[in-house]
Amino acid sequence: MMRCAFILMFALFPGLAWGQTGLVADISERTIEIRYSFSGAHLLLFGAIKKDAGLDVENPDIVVVVRGPAMPVVVRRKERIAGIWVNMDSLTFINAPGYYAVASTRPLDEIADRRTLRTHEIGFNNIQLAIQTALDAEEYNAFRSAFIRNKGAEGLFFSSTANVTLAEDVLFRTDVELPANVPVGSYAADVYLFQDGQLLGSHSTDLVVDKSGFERAVYDLAHMRPALYGLLAIFIAVAAGWTAGTLARH
Amino acid sequence: MPLYLPIAEMSMNIFLLLGMGAAVGFLSGMFGVGGGFLMTPLLIFTGVPPAVAVATEANEITAASVSGALAHWRRGGVDIKMGAVLIAGGAVGSFIGAQVFKILRELGQVDLVISLAYVLFLGSVGALMLKESLTAIQRQRKGVVVVSKKRDHSGWIHRLPLKMRFRKSRLYISALLPLIIGCLVGFLSAIMGVGGGFIMVPAMIYILGMPTNVVVGTSLFQIIFVTASVTFLHSVNTQTVDIVMAVLLLTGAVIGAQIGARAGLKLKGEQLRAILALIVLGVGVRMAYGLIVRPGDLYSISPVLGS
Incomplete structure (x- = not known):
């Protein structure tokens, strides 16, 4: 049964290739074209864990992160001046992802420790947002969380646990939603395989969103x-x- | 039916855009105004980025004023010479306005300035119009016949240099006056995404002293050129004119304006002005509310321009 699924998958998606660490994945569309009727796209990311690659995988965890093109973003804070709300302080993040979606089999903090997650920028809290000028941590964090909150409100940042379905510890799949206001550019869909807090392997698929x-x-x-x-x-x-x-x- | 707008970079319902165009077109046909002061805030409320709303609306008003000016032209209601002087001023004003707009956008203050301009100008014009029209309605009820006041230029206006004769308006005044008025309206047009008729018409009557039969036609005539110049400048400076959105809005507006013009004939002039004044005031108050009330999130994000 499993073998049939694999054969079918390879037949349908000849571009599918094993990652260096026993992970394989692909996405239903690699080129998303924004045409006049575009009102968002619904993608399916799927893949498999290769059991016989010297890995003894049991109860694995899969994390899928889709990252949009990085671009500079200004975050502005309003203050009340003479009774009206005016933009005052601002902070520019030089390389903020225009889109960021993370899906996982379990809550991220149960999958791996903070350091591992931070190294791979997995989860909102671990996205590295660089700034040009020095700023005290409290201010930085206020602007940083405001950025993530606003991106979430625009539908461009979201995270979901239990949105990755894993069948028989081998096949996995998850949905990726691109809203209508999705930025144009190069995207990367990264799949991470964890077991007992250890990163066993990863696989990256490129996709392009273009008008x-x-x-x-x-x-x-x-x-x-x-x-x-x-x-x-x-x-x-x-x-x-x-x-x-x-x-x-x- | 959703439609992706290539410049606004958002998906909007075609019928919502056509409907907004038709609704504002209806009012503009009824009251003889361009409707920019209604459409631009409406677009912003529906989530269109303010810069795109302002630039695209300028493009739409060009179409509306061409069809309006054509009707006035046929019955001889356009003073070309006066229009040309106003346009010369308008070209300067819109150029400065578009530059200021670009700088404000970079500073992140464009939304604030658009809102403040709306509150200030719509608030004052609306209040004046309402007062005037209510007085007129009261007078009519009492049966008082009002003799229109003779045009009366105060001394300093006559002492201005560069006097010019405007035959159609039967005026001999300094060209500086229409130049300055044109410049101011062009500036506002670039900042607010309006044609500026609501400032131009009273200025023509009360400051220049033009006869009413050429006021609306000449105002529309110069609005064609000023909004065309604003469209061009925003296209070049900020790439914020969305042709697709403009075409949908103006299609709705053109149809709505024809129906509105017919509906307008059923109401009296002062009643029309009173209703228009209430709408103008309403938009001003809504803008003021947006400035005063504490926003849901004090932080906002925007892309860095020119990247």
């Missing part, structure tokens, strides 16, 4: 030929207004 077709053409024109884009926008508006004005007369 395509009409959405890509409009975006490229706006950014690469902004003057032409502006003139086109004006032309469309004038033509539409003119047509409406002429039609209304009759």
Whole structure:
């Protein structure tokens, strides 16, 4: 039965390759195209633990982390000034992931210790967010947790325990949700295999989220030929207004 | 039916955009205003990034004012010369406005300045309009016939240099006045995502002293050019004009405006102005509320520009 599943998996996904440590995984779509009808994507990440690779795996834990492209982000804090709320202090994180989803078979702190998790940046608390200027820890943490909270509110950061299903300690699968506001760029889906707090292996799959077709053409024109884009926008508006004005007369 | 907007980078329902366009178009057709002061806040409330809302709305107003100006043009209600001077001022104002907008965006203060501008201008214009229209309604009930006041320019206005003759408006005034007014409205247009008719029309009547039959047409005529210039500048400076969103909004607006214009004929002028004043005030109050009330999260995040 298990063998059949494997054969089927390899037949369907020829790109599937064993990681160096007895882990294999793939994702249902490696290229996510944002087209006019895009309202988010639902991906399936699946894989298997190779039992006969010199590993004696029992009761393994699987953690899946999907990371979006890193980009600089400003976090601003409002203060009340003369009765109104105004942005005052700010902090820039130089390389904040635009998307971060973590799923695991059990709560992360039961799977491994803080140090291991931190090394591999697994879990919200362990994402390394670099800043340019020195800042006292309390302030840094306030801005840091605000960043994660806001990303969560945008639907771009989420974590779930027990969202990874593991069948017979061999096959695993999890769902990956990309919302409509997902940033464009290169993503990595990393699978980590743990047992008794030890990291036994990992596997990384790259995926790309990109605008395509009409959405890509409009975006490229706006950014690469902004003057032409502006003139086109004006032309469309004038033509539409003119047509409406002429039609209304009759 | 969801539609992904390539510049706003969000998915929105097509019918929501068409419907918002139609609703604001209805009001703009009814009251003879561009509707930018309603549409821009509405877009921001639905989650469109403020910078995209302002720039895209400028693009939409261009279309609305072309069709409006066309109607006034046919019946001779446009003073081209006055319009040209206002546009010259507007070009300068919108250029400065777009630069200021870019700097404010980098400082993270653009939302605050948009809100403050709305509170200040909509609050004062709305209050003045409401007072004026209520007085007019009361007078009419009492049967008082109001003789419109003769245009009366105070001395200093006449002493300004660069006098110009505007035949259609039957005026001989300094070109500096319309230049400055045009400049101010162009500035506001770039910052607030409005055509600026709600400032331009009273300024034309009370400061320039233009006859009412050319006021709305000339205002719309210059709004075409000022909003076109704002669209262009925002496209080049910040890439925040979403053509797809603009097309949907203006399609709805064009249809709504035709229905609104017909509905408007059934109401009296002062009643229309009173209702419009209440809407203007309502938007101003809503913006003020957003500034005063403690936000749910004091922290906010935004991408670093130019990266």
